[in-house]
Each structure stands twice: as C-alpha cells, then as structure tokens.
Amino acid sequence: MDRPAANEGEDTRLGAPSRLAQTRPPRMPHHHLPRPELFRAASEPSLPDAPATVTAILGGAGTGKSVLAAEYAASATGSCWLTVTDQHTVLDQLRQSVLTARTDSAQMQDLRPPDPLSRHGDDFLIVIDDAHLITDRQVTDRLAELIRWAPASTRFAVVGRFEPPGLLTRARQDCRVVNINGEHLAFTAPQVNALGHRYGRTLDDETTRRLLRHTHGWAAAVALWLGDSTASAGAIVPGSLLTDYLHARILGGRSDRVQQILAGGAVPGEVSDELLVELTGETNAPAALLHVAAEEAFLSVSRRDDRLRFRFLPMALRFFAEHPAVGPQPTTRRAALAARSHLAHHRYADAVAAAVASADAATLTAVLGDENVRLTLVDSPQLLIDELADIRLEADTPDAVKLVVAVADTLAAGTLLLRDSVDYLTYTPQLQPLCDAVVALVAATTAPGVVPTTPPVDTQQASLSRLAHRDNDVYPSGMRQYAEIHTALAATILGDYPTAAKALSHAALIAAATSDESLAAAVGLARLPLATLSGDLRAATPPPRTTGPRTPGETESLTILGHMFAELAAHYRLEPIPPDPVWRTAIDGQPNHVQRTIRLLSTLIDGQSSRSHPESDLFPTGDQETLPKPVLALTAAETQQRLVDRREMRLAAAFARHVRLNLGDCAETVVTQAQLGHAGDRTPALRSAVDGSTTHHHPATVVWAGVLLAITDSHNSQAWLAEALATAERSGAYLPFLSLREKALPLLDEHSATIAPPSWLRARLRDTANRVRLSPKEVQVLLCLAEPQTVGDVAERLFVSVNTAKTHIRQIYRKLGVSTRREALAEARRQGLL
Missing domain, CATH: 1.10.10.10 (Winged helix-like DNA-binding domain superfamily/Winged helix DNA-binding domain)
Incomplete structure (x- = not known):
C-alpha cells in the first residue's frame, strides 16, 4: 500500500507543534502493522440504495486511531482529510478539503443538501480527525445533515478520543455506524511478536508485561519500541507526542521515576525541569515538545481519569508565561482553568495566585471560598499578599486586579519597614473578610451586576468582631497594633468604614505611645490604599516626613506613593486635582518593589485622567465615555445599585447589606422599599444616618440616605436634598444621585430656585436619563x-x-x-x- 504523502512543508520530526491544521492524512509509520479485521469492518461497502456508512474510530491518545484512518483513506478511490483544530472553522475547512480532493471541484460549491456529493464518483471517503474537539451544536447539526444527505457511495470516518456530542447519536438514526474502539486497536502479544520479527526485534517477557499493562498509547509504544523514534513519532497523532515519548521511556526503562509516574504511582506535586529533561531524553527539552505537553495538559484538565497530564499543569503554566503569544485559550481563561486544577490537587498557594490573575469572579469565589484555602491563609496570612503582589500582569488585566496588586505591593512595602517585628504576621487571625473583599473588588468591576457569593452579613460581622477584639493571649505583648492594621484593611474593603477608622486610630495611638517610628510609618502607609478604597480624600494624604529608622530614600518612596494614591482617589471620586509631576520624575533610584508599584499606579492614573475633565466640564456631552469606571468599588452596593432602576430585588438586597453595615438599625425591608419607591415607615431610620452623622457614617451612606429622604419625605424634601448635596460636595460621593437619576433629576428641577447643584451633575443626569434601557x-x-x-x-x-x-x-x-x-x-x- 502506498503511503500518503505528508503535507508540503509539514514538520514530522519529534517535537513538532501539536495543533497544526492538517488537510491530509499523517505520514504512515515505516513499521505499521496491517489490521485486516479492522480494515474490513471499516471499509465494508453499503448496498447501492443503503444510507451512507459512518466509521467511528474512538480511543485514547496514541492508540493508533489516525494510523488506521490513514490506511483506510489510502484504500479509497477518492478521499479528503481534516484534522480539527478550531471547531468554529470546521465547515469551511471541510468544504475546502473536499474541493481540493475532487477532480471536478466546480461542481462542489457548498456543503448543503440535498445531494452535495453526488457527482464525485464512486467510493469517496471523508475523514474528520480529532472530532472530539467539536462541541459547537450548530457545527454538529450541519455535519449530521451532511451525513444524512450524502449518497451511499460516500463514506465517513469520525476519529477522536470520544464521541462528538450528538453527532453519532443522530447519525445512527439515518446511517450505518461501525464502531472501532480503543480495545480493538490494541495489539495482541502474537501481533507484536510478528511485527518485531519483521524488523529483527525480539519481544522479551519483561517488555511484554510492560506493554500489556499500558493499553493507553499502546500503538505508539509498540512503534517506538521498534526503535525508529524520529520517523515513527512524526507519524503518530501530533496531539499525543508527549504521551508517545513517555511510553518510549517506559519501554526503555531508563528511569524509575518515569516508570513510577506512568504506572500511576506516586506523582510529584510539581514536575521539575530536571524531570522534564529526563522525560524528553534531551539535554534541553525542545520548546515544541513542551508546547505539546502544555496544550495536552489544558485539553485534558477536565478529564478526571487522565491524571498524567494533570500533573503537567505547572510546566504548562510556565511555558505559556514564557511564550505569551502561544496558547489554546486567552490568558484569563488559562488562569481560571489553572486555578481550579491547582485547587483540585491541593496546591492552594498556586490556586490563589492563578485565581486572582484570572480576574474571574466565579473562580475567585470557588478558590477563596474553599475551606482548605482559608485554613492555609490563616496559617500563613502573608500568602495572600505575596500572591497578589507576584501575579503576572497581562495587557488585558482588568483595572480592578491592577489596583489590588498595587495595594498588595504597598502593604508589602510597609512590612519591610517593620524590621524588628518580622514575625508579626504569624499571629494574624481569621482572614475570611479579606478573602471576601478581594472577591467583591474583582466581581464588581469585571462583571457588572454580579453579586459575589459571600458569607451572610452576620458571619462577616462576627469575623470583623473577632478580628478587632482579639485578646492579648492571641497577640503577644506589643503585637496588638498589627491586628488593628489588618482589621482596618478587611473592614474598609467590606464597607465597614467606622470599624476601619477606629482600628487605624488605635494602631496610631499605640505607635505614638511606644514612640515606634516604624509602626507609625506602617500605619501611615496602610492609610493610603485604605483611604483610596474608601474614597476618603483627607485620609489619602502623603505620610509626614519623619526621622527614625527610615532612610531618606524610604521617606521619599512613601511620599511618592502617598501623592499617587491621593491623585488616583481624586480621579475615582470625580474630583479634579492639581497635577503633581513629582512622582512621574522620581521612579529612577527607587527600590524595585516601589518602582513596580509606581508604574502600576501610573497606568491606572493615566487611564482615569484620560476620562476626567475640569470640574466646570467634568461630563461633557459627546461620544467619549466620561464617567470613570468604578474600579475602587467604594461599596459593593454602590456598584450594584446601577441596576436598581430595573426593579431587581437582589440588587436592592445587596444595597441593604451595605446599609445594615453602616446604619445598623435600618432593616433590609425598609431600604428595599425605599429603593423601589414604595411607601413605608423608613424616615426615622434614614434620618438617623443624616443627623450629625458625618462622624459616624461614611459620606456615601449619608448621601444615599439624604437623597432617599428627599424623594420620599415631601414635606422636608428641600432640606434633605440640600444636606445630601452638601455632603456630596465635601466628599465627592455623587454616585447616589447618578444611580437614582430618574427620581433625582425631577427633584433637582423642583428645587432649582433655591438649590444649585454642580452644572456637570445636572447635565450628566439629563444625559443618562435618555440612555437605552436593556433587560x-x-x-x-x-x-x-x-x-x-x-x-x-x-x-x-x-x-x-x-x-x-x-x-x-x-x-x-x-x-x-x-x-x-x-x-x-x-x-x-x-x-x-x-
């Protein structure tokens, strides 16, 4: 039998990339073993008036599926071959493959019924290799339609690791389907001996035992056992190159560790570079072979029975990090996939890092909500900050993740100042609020309207209480101040600003009482990201220049970071700020971790300043999107409230959580009714938030309550509106007006004679009122x-x-x-x- 020629320019050497698009059969091995019984079953012709024949060749990687299909294709009068690489282009590639294979291609313009293949002549075979990659329902329907309407002289071969969902089920209703499974493809010992005898090789008992133990990849192992590795490996299915080569190592018996891995024994938690070199048998593992391993790892990540490739995920992540332009999936998708894989294999540190890098709310919730991850973070709380600070930032990383990284970098810089208390993190208590905060930050900015899955409010409050009121037996003498810093971090991101302010004040008092300049510097540095997240511009001021254990360079670094956080906070709070170019010219000479943070904050500031304008024209009408993206998520409720006008109760309930944290006595039903415009006895609860509340509640909460009272309390509407506008002007918390624009605009118009809001606010409300409303x-x-x-x-x-x-x-x-x-x-x- 003549062997089909390889694709022109196709690299058939070991290590060729695995996902090359193929429109011809792979090159046959020099020592392939004919399988007459399988060949007869596959090629048995149908009766003239019978429906088309579909041969399903299904088996694991390396079982010889494509070799058998290539032999089958070579026997047909005419054939076309397609190896699936992208399910969305299957139909176009198959059409082109048929046109190329036909001598009268002009007759074949489209793959449409009723009779697209009737003029091709007798005995025409269409082979679809790697068909298990087809999951798109539309593609499956079109292929099933093509099979149904094909003439009896046309045959199909569907080759894959498992059945394409739905394709063969429909084909069995209209056609004759011949099944050839992996166990049929496996060689028997006499067949292997006959093949070895043909090539002068003797199969001893030990090799036979090894081969019989490993049916997965059997055909590949037999081919490589024959010794012609370079020629045979190029003939095996490209997607299984790694598996084939590993089985060659089993047969050669060069490494007990490799044998142990492939035999399903103890598998190391991470595959080292040395082991990779041993597995590939090369001094330097070829990049193309590593590419194969990486793609195979991701293709098999969801298959619980394929533990071998599961263990190559760390190597795969490393490969894609070094080759960002290569990869079967987008960066964020790869990171989410890796996070779930690390979690399944108990690699919690890797899972946290990959989950944050994925910027995927569902993945973050799954990883940070895992009990084992929480226990790990409690045992080693610095882990979360370290992983946030060390994640790889891609060009498409959302601003929310970049900000979290900047906060982590800044906190890490603060810990460097605590030279005499490097072990303080060992005593940090429950970090559940901090985990929930990271989920809320990313979820609120990457998926509008998504309510992150967080523990009930009572659970959060209990965690905060434990965090804020630890006894000295938990924190040894002199360590309580660090508990206060972490309490402030968790409480601020969760929206409990009074608790955060109280905790920072306690830490500052302890620092002053002990004359601890390092602690004072750390508290001042902690105020920067916390103030930025809470929107408190007055707290987001540069820490004072003090003497003490800090060097002049460290003082300068803190000052630069302080200015940057203040400017960033101003942009996010919709307030203009005079340009301060100090930090733009002071990057050189700073420590590496400070340079990283400065550059990161610089990209965020530049991105926001491009959408910000002077106060007189902050929101001009036009095509440019001028409302800054609420990356800081001052509270989860404020972000979610943008959808309240669609009458979604779950979002109103989310706002109620915020109010319960900040108002205390305000019941959820009261706030829900107020948000949806229903009547109810909510005035006393809302009044308690406004009357003399600037020292007790966050300004954003005061504005919310004032606007709601102005809408619902008609007798005192003007007074409540004036109070809300005054608070918003002082703090920049205008988001409640924008969220309630349908009710706020008529309110402002009604009192326009006595109350003058900023001109940009009225223009913005009128502009947003005319926007399209989508369900x-x-x-x-x-x-x-x-x-x-x-x-x-x-x-x-x-x-x-x-x-x-x-x-x-x-x-x-x-x-x-x-x-x-x-x-x-x-x-x-x-x-x-x-």
Whole structure:
C-alpha cells in the first residue's frame, strides 16, 4: 500500500507543534502493522440504495486511531482529510478539503443538501480527525445533515478520543455506524511478536508485561519500541507526542521515576525541569515538545481519569508565561482553568495566585471560598499578599486586579519597614473578610451586576468582631497594633468604614505611645490604599516626613506613593486635582518593589485622567465615555445599585447589606422599599444616618440616605436634598444621585430656585436619563457580543436556545437603533452600557 504523502512543508520530526491544521492524512509509520479485521469492518461497502456508512474510530491518545484512518483513506478511490483544530472553522475547512480532493471541484460549491456529493464518483471517503474537539451544536447539526444527505457511495470516518456530542447519536438514526474502539486497536502479544520479527526485534517477557499493562498509547509504544523514534513519532497523532515519548521511556526503562509516574504511582506535586529533561531524553527539552505537553495538559484538565497530564499543569503554566503569544485559550481563561486544577490537587498557594490573575469572579469565589484555602491563609496570612503582589500582569488585566496588586505591593512595602517585628504576621487571625473583599473588588468591576457569593452579613460581622477584639493571649505583648492594621484593611474593603477608622486610630495611638517610628510609618502607609478604597480624600494624604529608622530614600518612596494614591482617589471620586509631576520624575533610584508599584499606579492614573475633565466640564456631552469606571468599588452596593432602576430585588438586597453595615438599625425591608419607591415607615431610620452623622457614617451612606429622604419625605424634601448635596460636595460621593437619576433629576428641577447643584451633575443626569434601557438578559447578551463569539456560543454560555439568543440580539439592535454587531458595540460604548 502506498503511503500518503505528508503535507508540503509539514514538520514530522519529534517535537513538532501539536495543533497544526492538517488537510491530509499523517505520514504512515515505516513499521505499521496491517489490521485486516479492522480494515474490513471499516471499509465494508453499503448496498447501492443503503444510507451512507459512518466509521467511528474512538480511543485514547496514541492508540493508533489516525494510523488506521490513514490506511483506510489510502484504500479509497477518492478521499479528503481534516484534522480539527478550531471547531468554529470546521465547515469551511471541510468544504475546502473536499474541493481540493475532487477532480471536478466546480461542481462542489457548498456543503448543503440535498445531494452535495453526488457527482464525485464512486467510493469517496471523508475523514474528520480529532472530532472530539467539536462541541459547537450548530457545527454538529450541519455535519449530521451532511451525513444524512450524502449518497451511499460516500463514506465517513469520525476519529477522536470520544464521541462528538450528538453527532453519532443522530447519525445512527439515518446511517450505518461501525464502531472501532480503543480495545480493538490494541495489539495482541502474537501481533507484536510478528511485527518485531519483521524488523529483527525480539519481544522479551519483561517488555511484554510492560506493554500489556499500558493499553493507553499502546500503538505508539509498540512503534517506538521498534526503535525508529524520529520517523515513527512524526507519524503518530501530533496531539499525543508527549504521551508517545513517555511510553518510549517506559519501554526503555531508563528511569524509575518515569516508570513510577506512568504506572500511576506516586506523582510529584510539581514536575521539575530536571524531570522534564529526563522525560524528553534531551539535554534541553525542545520548546515544541513542551508546547505539546502544555496544550495536552489544558485539553485534558477536565478529564478526571487522565491524571498524567494533570500533573503537567505547572510546566504548562510556565511555558505559556514564557511564550505569551502561544496558547489554546486567552490568558484569563488559562488562569481560571489553572486555578481550579491547582485547587483540585491541593496546591492552594498556586490556586490563589492563578485565581486572582484570572480576574474571574466565579473562580475567585470557588478558590477563596474553599475551606482548605482559608485554613492555609490563616496559617500563613502573608500568602495572600505575596500572591497578589507576584501575579503576572497581562495587557488585558482588568483595572480592578491592577489596583489590588498595587495595594498588595504597598502593604508589602510597609512590612519591610517593620524590621524588628518580622514575625508579626504569624499571629494574624481569621482572614475570611479579606478573602471576601478581594472577591467583591474583582466581581464588581469585571462583571457588572454580579453579586459575589459571600458569607451572610452576620458571619462577616462576627469575623470583623473577632478580628478587632482579639485578646492579648492571641497577640503577644506589643503585637496588638498589627491586628488593628489588618482589621482596618478587611473592614474598609467590606464597607465597614467606622470599624476601619477606629482600628487605624488605635494602631496610631499605640505607635505614638511606644514612640515606634516604624509602626507609625506602617500605619501611615496602610492609610493610603485604605483611604483610596474608601474614597476618603483627607485620609489619602502623603505620610509626614519623619526621622527614625527610615532612610531618606524610604521617606521619599512613601511620599511618592502617598501623592499617587491621593491623585488616583481624586480621579475615582470625580474630583479634579492639581497635577503633581513629582512622582512621574522620581521612579529612577527607587527600590524595585516601589518602582513596580509606581508604574502600576501610573497606568491606572493615566487611564482615569484620560476620562476626567475640569470640574466646570467634568461630563461633557459627546461620544467619549466620561464617567470613570468604578474600579475602587467604594461599596459593593454602590456598584450594584446601577441596576436598581430595573426593579431587581437582589440588587436592592445587596444595597441593604451595605446599609445594615453602616446604619445598623435600618432593616433590609425598609431600604428595599425605599429603593423601589414604595411607601413605608423608613424616615426615622434614614434620618438617623443624616443627623450629625458625618462622624459616624461614611459620606456615601449619608448621601444615599439624604437623597432617599428627599424623594420620599415631601414635606422636608428641600432640606434633605440640600444636606445630601452638601455632603456630596465635601466628599465627592455623587454616585447616589447618578444611580437614582430618574427620581433625582425631577427633584433637582423642583428645587432649582433655591438649590444649585454642580452644572456637570445636572447635565450628566439629563444625559443618562435618555440612555437605552436593556433587560438583565439583554445586558448579558451584550457582554457576550463584546467578545469574539458566535450566536451559538452566546446561547451555550447563557443556557438558552439559539433562537432565543437571536431574539435578544434583535431586541438589542432595535433598542440601539443599529443593524450590525459592530454598530451595536460602538453605540453601547457611547452610551456607557459597556
């Protein structure tokens, strides 16, 4: 039998990249063993009027599926071959492959019924290799339709590790399906002996025992045992190169560790570079072979029965970090996948780092919500800060993650000043509030409207209480001040600003009483990110220059970071700030960790300043999106409240959580009714938040209560409105007005004769009042349209039918007044919907 020629320019050497698009069969091994019984089963012709024949060749990697399919294709009068690399281009690639294989290609213009293949002549075979990668329902439906309408002389071979979902089920209803499974592909001992005899090799009992033990990759192991490694490896399925080569190591018996890994014994938690070199048998593992291993690890990450490739995930992550342009999935998706894999294999530190890098709320919740991860963080609380500070920042990393990293860097810089108390973190108590805070930060800015899965409010308050009121037997003498710093961090991000302010004040008093300049510097440094997160501009001021154990360089670093956090806070709080170029020219000469933080904050500041304007024209009308992205998430409620006007009770309940933390006695039902405009006895509870409350409650809460009272208490509406505007002017907390724009604008118009709000606020309210309102499901569809996804992908992601997804898309187009996806995305960005 003649061997099909390899693709022109195709690299068939060991280590060739695994995901090359193939439109021809792979090159046959020099020492392949004919399988007459399988060949007869696959190629048995159908009756003239019988439906088409589909041969399903299913088995694990390295079992010889593609070799058998190539032999099958070579026997046909005409054939075309397609190795699936991208399920979304399967139909186009298959059409081109058929056109290339046909002599009268002009007759074949499209793969459409009723009779697209009737003019090709007799005995035509279509092979779809790696078909298990096809999961798209639309592609599966089109292929099933093609098989159904094909003439009897056309045969199909579907090759993969498992059945493509739905394809063969439908094919069995209309066609004759021949199944060839992995156990049928395995060689028997007499077959292997006959093959070895042909090539002058003797199969001893020990080798036979090893081969019989490993049916997965059997064909590859036999081929490599014959010795022609370079030629045979290029003929095996490219996606299983790594598995094939590892089985070659088993047969060669060069390493007990390799044998132990492949035999399913003890597997090291992380594959070292030395072991990789041993596995590949090379002095330097070829990058292409590592690429194969990396892709195989990710392709198999969800398969619980494939533990071998699970163990190569650390190496895969390392490879993709060194080759960012290469990879089967986007950076954030890879990180989310890796985080869940690390969690499943009890590598909690790696799981935390990958989860934060993924910027995926669901992954963060899963990892930080795991009990074992929490216990690990309690035992080693510095772990979370270290992992946040060390994650790899990509170009598409959301601003929220960058800010968290900047905060972690700053806190890490503060710990460097505590030279005499390096072990203080050992005594840090429960970090559950801090974990919840990280989830809330990322979730609020990466998925609008997502309510992060956090413990009940009572649980959070209990954790904060334990954090703030530890006895001295937990914190040894002289260590209580550090508990106060961590209490402030957790409480601030959770929105309990009074607790945070109290904790920082306690730490500052302890520092003053003990004349501890290092502690004072650490407290001052801790105020910077905390004040930025809480929006308190007065607290986000540069720490004073003091003498003591700090060097002049350290003092300068703290001053620079203080100015940067103050400027960043001003941008996020919608307030102008005079430019301070000091930090822009002082990067050189700073310690490495300070330089990293300065550069990171610089990108955030520049990104916000490009959308900010002088106060007189802060929000001009036009195409430019001028409302700064609420990266800081002053409270989770303020971000979620943007959807309250859609009458979503869950978002009103989220706001109630915020109010319960900050107002105390205000019941959830009262706030929910107030938000939705219903009547109720809520005035006393809201009044308690406004009357003399600036020293007890965060300014944003005061503004919320004032606006709600102005809307609901008609007799004192003017007074409440004036109080809310005055508080907003002092603190910059204008977001409640913007969130309640439908009710706030008529209120301002009603009292325009006596109350004069900033001109930009009224203009912004009028601009947003005219924006298109989308339903929650339409918002989800719009977010999916912003990514390179087909309608089928959108439907699958949202768990709806394709027709339902199309209906939502049509409604979005109608509301936006557009006719294409490009126009819809542009209009959505112009209106601030994206």
